[in-house]
Amino acid sequence: MKIKVTVNGQLYERDVLEHKTLLRFLREDLGLTGTKEGCGMGECGACTVFFNGKVMNSCMILAVEADGATIDTIEGESRGPSLTDIQKAMEKNNSVQCGFCTPGMVMSIKELLQNKAKPSIPEIKEAIEGNFCRCTGYVQIIEAVLDVTGRSKEKGELKHV
Amino acid sequence: MVYEFRYLAPKSKAKLCAMLLEHAQDGKLLAGGTDLLPNIRNGVFRLKYVIDLKQLPGAASLKYSQQDGLILGPAVTINDVLRNRTARRLYPVLCDCAHELASHQIRNRATVAGNVANASPCSDMAPALLCLGATAVIRSATGQRTIPFTQFFAGVKKTVMLPGEFLEHIIIPPAASPAAGRYLKLKRIAGHDLGIVGVLGTLQDGKRRFAVSSAAPTPVLVENVAAGDDESTVVKKVLAAVSPISDVRSSKEYREHMIGVFVQRLLQEVQ
Numbered sequence A: 001m002k003i004k005v006t007v008n009g010q011l012y013e014r015d016v017l018e019h020k021t022l023l024r025f026l027r028e029d030l031g032l033t034g035t036k037e038g039c040g041m042g043e044c045g046a047c048t049v050f051f052n053g054k055v056m057n058s059c060m061i062l063a064v065e066a067d068g069a070t071i072d073t074i075e076g077e078s079r080g081p082s083l084t085d086i087q088k089a090m091e092k093n094n095s096v097q098c099g100f101c102t103p104g105m106v107m108s109i110k111e112l113l114q115n116k117a118k119p120s121i122p123e124i125k126e127a128i129e130g131n132f133c134r135c136t137g138y139v140q141i142i143e144a145v146l147d148v149t150g151r152s153k154e155k156g157e158l159k160h161v
Numbered sequence B: 001m002v003y004e005f006r007y008l009a010p011k012s013k014a015k016l017c018a019m020l021l022e023h024a025q026d027g028k029l030l031a032g033g034t035d036l037l038p039n040i041r042n043g044v045f046r047l048k049y050v051i052d053l054k055q056l057p058g059a060a061s062l063k064y065s066q067q068d069g070l071i072l073g074p075a076v077t078i079n080d081v082l083r084n085r086t087a088r089r090l091y092p093v094l095c096d097c098a099h100e101l102a103s104h105q106i107r108n109r110a111t112v113a114g115n116v117a118n119a120s121p122c123s124d125m126a127p128a129l130l131c132l133g134a135t136a137v138i139r140s141a142t143g144q145r146t147i148p149f150t151q152f153f154a155g156v157k158k159t160v161m162l163p164g165e166f167l168e169h170i171i172i173p174p175a176a177s178p179a180a181g182r183y184l185k186l187k188r189i190a191g192h193d194l195g196i197v198g199v200l201g202t203l204q205d206g207k208r209r210f211a212v213s214s215a216a217p218t219p220v221l222v223e224n225v226a227a228g229d230d231e232s233t234v235v236k237k238v239l240a241a242v243s244p245i246s247d248v249r250s251s252k253e254y255r256e257h258m259i260g261v262f263v264q265r266l267l268q269e270v271q
């Protein structure tokens, strides 16, 4: 089936297999391999992308369902060597170890910060509850969000490393 | 996905019903897909057709009127409900259950209708719909029928919907005063997880109701609690209505114990 989909601001017209997931379409058909497949069934969040402005698990969406949709992935975050503020904060706070969860994690954090300028720790935890990280223990990721929103300085809440 | 299937996206209800009848054996409806697609991947469903309902006119409509109450189309997501001010103000119990369902990303995609149509014993939306007296509007090629959710679930992953029928709307009746209440859900991990057991306790116009998930073949409503019942009588009545089993997530005894604990807590909290 033919679909038209805007990914990171660019319009693509492609013929896709009807049983292909959006995740595999992004990775295999468009070569955008930043988005990862962990579990393939909604558990881990490694496949998280923006679908019409909201984060969703691209492993549980068919590519054909994205016909006419706007998708944003981790590749849309940095242009060349320049990183976004969230990415810089994650780098600074050691929030990335193996990095497998990071693309999805960044998407979830981005949606959170679009809705809430200064989220609390429980709000941060809730926003990333669907993103598993097997390396960091999450503390550094939460710190990065506090860092980028200026909350850690204000409250002196978390000090790590 | 692991095998090939065809994707159909009808733009009218008549077409959708015709497709559902034609593909009763080899097709299934797709709403948010958060149950359907993992089941296809796991090989639980072997399908030739996936029939998307999201292109139906008004599928994502969420309306409230004082006369009819809250009316949810079949593509209304869990987070659509949580983001809606009217739903938060007038149906806090519905939002409490919605908030316990899965993870944020899934709540952005998963629908309320898909959650109950799937008829899992651990459905988190069912307790709210049961306690709030909601009804299901079921559509087929020949017409519509409306049934209360107390008669909607027929067994594990089974509803009373017949081949060719689908859940067109969910109607939650208006209430003079919003039901107070809370949903306590026991799970292994704090973030997202299917429940080990869940108990919703509500209080509306002096009447207490309890609904229990993950403790019987279907979600269960307990309505026979009287105003004068003491704590242990209420616990007994709730336990008499359920029939928990032992499975991978918990033993029967643990489930029973925790239902008792939750009912006691709710009796104290929800006044």
Ligand SMILES: Cc1cc2nc3c(=O)[nH]c(=O)nc-3n(C[C@H](O)[C@H](O)[C@H](O)COP(=O)(O)OP(=O)(O)OC[C@H]3O[C@@H](n4cnc5c(N)ncnc54)[C@H](O)[C@@H]3O)c2cc1C
Pocket (backbone or CB within 6 Å): A041, A042, A043, B028, B029, B030, B031, B032, B033, B034, B035, B036, B037, B038, B053, B074, B100, B101, B102, B103, B106, B109, B110, B111, B112, B113, B114, B115, B116, B117, B118, B122, B123, B124, B125, B161, B165, B166, B167, B168, B192, B193, B194, B195
């Ligand atoms: C990681 C993970 C965690 C989860 N956690 C929870 C949880 O905590 N609590 C919980 O309750 N659920 C949970 N779920 C299950 C699922 O997300 C929910 O049940 C969700 O609400 C299903 O809605 P959907 O729109 O995605 O349904 P779909 O997958 O699209 O459909 C579900 C089933 O219902 C049928 N169907 C859908 N819409 C209709 C309709 N209008 N009429 C008739 N039939 C229809 C479909 O054919 C399918 O068989 C979880 C799932 C995953 C993957």
Ligand code: FES
Pocket (backbone or CB within 6 Å): A036, A037, A038, A039, A040, A041, A042, A043, A044, A045, A046, A047, A048, A057, A058, A059, A060
């Ligand atoms: S790959 Fe999609 S949630 Fe794990």
Ligand code: FES
Pocket (backbone or CB within 6 Å): A095, A096, A097, A098, A099, A100, A101, A102, A132, A133, A134, A135, A136
């Ligand atoms: S950094 Fe390895 S999984 Fe998160």
